[in-house]
Amino acid sequence: MNMLVDGEWRTDAYESTGDDGSFERQTTPFRDEIRDDPDARFQPEAGRYHLYVSLACPWAHRTLVTRALKGLKDAISVSIVDPYRGEGGWQFTPDKEGCTPDHVHDADFLRELYVRADPDATCRVTVPVLWDTQEDTIVNNESEEIMRMLDTEFDEYAARDVDLYPEGYRDEIDRVIDEIYDPINNGVYRAGFATKQGPYDEAVDDLFAALDHWDEVLADQRYLAGDRLTEADIAMFTTLVRFDNVYHTHFMCNVQYIREYDNLWPYLRDLYQTGVPDRREGTEPRAGSGARRDRGERLDGANGEERSVSDATREHGVAETVNMDHIKEHYYTTHPDVNPHRIVARGPDLAFDAPHDRDELPGGPPSDLVPTASAGD
Numbered sequence: 001m002n003m004l005v006d007g008e009w010r011t012d013a014y015e016s017t018g019d020d021g022s023f024e025r026q027t028t029p030f031r032d033e034i035r036d037d038p039d040a041r042f043q044p045e046a047g048r049y050h051l052y053v054s055l056a057c058p059w060a061h062r063t064l065v066t067r068a069l070k071g072l073k074d075a076i077s078v079s080i081v082d083p084y085r086g087e088g089g090w091q092f093t094p095d096k097e098g099c100t101p102d103h104v105h106d107a108d109f110l111r112e113l114y115v116r117a118d119p120d121a122t123c124r125v126t127v128p129v130l131w132d133t134q135e136d137t138i139v140n141n142e143s144e145e146i147m148r149m150l151d152t153e154f155d156e157y158a159a160r161d162v163d164l165y166p167e168g169y170r171d172e173i174d175r176v177i178d179e180i181y182d183p184i185n186n187g188v189y190r191a192g193f194a195t196k197q198g199p200y201d202e203a204v205d206d207l208f209a210a211l212d213h214w215d216e217v218l219a220d221q222r223y224l225a226g227d228r229l230t231e232a233d234i235a236m237f238t239t240l241v242r243f244d245n246v247y248h249t250h251f252m253c254n255v256q257y258i259r260e261y262d263n264l265w266p267y268l269r270d271l272y273q274t275g276v277p278d279r280r281e282g283t284e285p286r287a288g289s290g291a292r293r294d295r296g297e298r299l300d301g302a303n304g305e306e307r308s309v310s311d312a313t314r315e316h317g318v319a320e321t322v323n324m325d326h327i328k329e330h331y332y333t334t335h336p337d338v339n340p341h342r343i344v345a346r347g348p349d350l351a352f353d354a355p356h357d358r359d360e361l362p363g364g365p366p367s368d369l370v371p372t373a374s375a376g377d
C-alpha cells in the first residue's frame, strides 16, 4: 500500500493486513486542536480553516455532515478529491463531476499538503484533513476529533444553533461512538480487507451482532444517545448510508441489508432527511441516483449560482452531503485486491426520502433543523 516515508511517496511501504489475515488500521499523526481559548495555538476563526475531503470516505463524511448541520459552510471551506484513489494517492481532478481543485494551494495530490505540513512525514495520506491557512499546516486528520472541534468550538460562526454534543449526554455520546467504532464503522473494513476466513467471520459476526443490538435499541428511542440528535448519530450515519450499496456487496457484509432492518432503515432515512425542508415545499426527489447531481459544486460553494431560500436550507441538510456516485466509484474501483476488474455493482436504488415515522418517538432534531411548512400548506 502507498504511504509517505520520511516525506517520500512510496508504493511498497506497508501491508494493511497482518500475517494473521486481519485488517490493521494505522493511527493518524496530526492531532492538534482548535480551541476557543486565548492561549491556544489554533483558535476558532471564520475563513481560517479548510477541510480536505473525499465524498466517498465515511470518516471525511462525518466532518461534512457536522459542517452542514451547524451551518459552517461560510466559515470553513472545502476541497474535494477524486473518488478514485490510484498509485499516487488522493488526487485533485477539478474537471470531474463533484470534485474541486485544491482551493488553498492548487496541489495535484493530497500528499503534497502532508509534506508541506511535515517534510519528513511518515504516514498514510488520508482524508479528512483540517488545514490551517494561517500557519499553513495540518491541524488534525482524525475525523472524530475534527467533528468534535467543528461542533463545539465554532458556535460563534455557525449559522444555526445546533449542539451535537449537548451537556447531559456527553458521556453517553462518547460511549456510543466508542462502542460502534470497532464492530460497525471499522467492522465493515475488517470484513472487507480480511485475507483469511477466520478474521472475516469474526468481523461479520461482530458487525451483525452490533447492528442487531442497535436495531433493538432504536425501537424505543429516536437516536443512539436517546432523544437528541448527536455526533454519535453522525458517526453511525456515514457507515449505514454506504452499507447496502457498497459494504454489503464489495466488503461481503451480506448477512442482511440495512433496508431489511425494522428500525435501522427508518432511522437511516430520518437522519438522511434531517435539515431538509418539507418535501411539500417542492424539493426535488433525492432517492438513489437522482439524489446526487452537482453535489460537489454545492458543497464547495464555488458555483456562485443564485439560490432560492429552499436551496439554501437544503444546503445545510444531511442529504446534500451524500454523493452515491463518488461512494460507489471509490470503493469498487480503488481496491484491486478486492475487485480486480473494477466493475461497479449496479444496485440497489434506495428510497432515502421515503417517510420514516420516527417523529412519533420522543425528542427530535434541534429546532433550527426542523423544516418549516411553506406558505399555502
Ligand SMILES: N[C@@H](CCC(=O)N[C@@H](CS)C(=O)NCC(=O)O)C(=O)O
Residues within 6 Å of the ligand: 002, 028, 056, 057, 058, 059, 060, 124, 125, 126, 127, 128, 141, 142, 143, 144
Ligand atoms: N482514522 C482516520 C481514518 C481516515 C481514513 O482511513 N480515510 C481513508 C479514506 S475512507 C483514507 O484516506 N485512506 C487512504 C490510505 O489509507 O492510504 C479518521 O477517522 O479520520
